[in-house]
Amino acid sequence: MFSWDDDPDLNITPLVDVMLVLMAILMITAPTITFQEQIDLPQGSKSVKVEKPKTLTIRMDKDQKIYLNNDIYGLDTFADDFVNKSAKFDKNSEVYIRADEQLKYKDVMYLLKSVKAAGFEKVSLITL
Secondary structure (H helix, E strand, O other): OOOOOOOOOOOOHHHHHHHHHHHHHHHHHHHHOOOOOOOOOOOOOOOOOOOOOOEEEEEEOOOOEEEEOOEEEEOOOHHHHHHHHHHHOOOOOEEEEEEOOOOOHHHHHHHHHHHHHOOOOOEEEEOO
16 A cells, blocks of 8 residues: 555646746736936937928719718719819819729819819729
């Protein structure tokens, strides 16, 4: 039965499991630790803050209705209406045109031509 001469085996499996869990916790939390050091930065030059250019998005649905902000235009009157409306927009702003895929090519090109005729140079067609 029980003898004092038997060498007991040391089971270190629970110790290894605990150490692996502690190591995993350390590896996860170590990169998130931030050290607060007092650093006095040098004074930089006064420069103009760069502003992101404003963008203008024009959408045309399959029924040839054109949406500009909250306004709705028809394709036949859009060119004149957009020239009048574009006076309050910056001509250097980027214009994005989103058109339904069921539209005819000539309708989308008419819209593109109307925007370019109003004085906008940065005009892009948006696709998926």
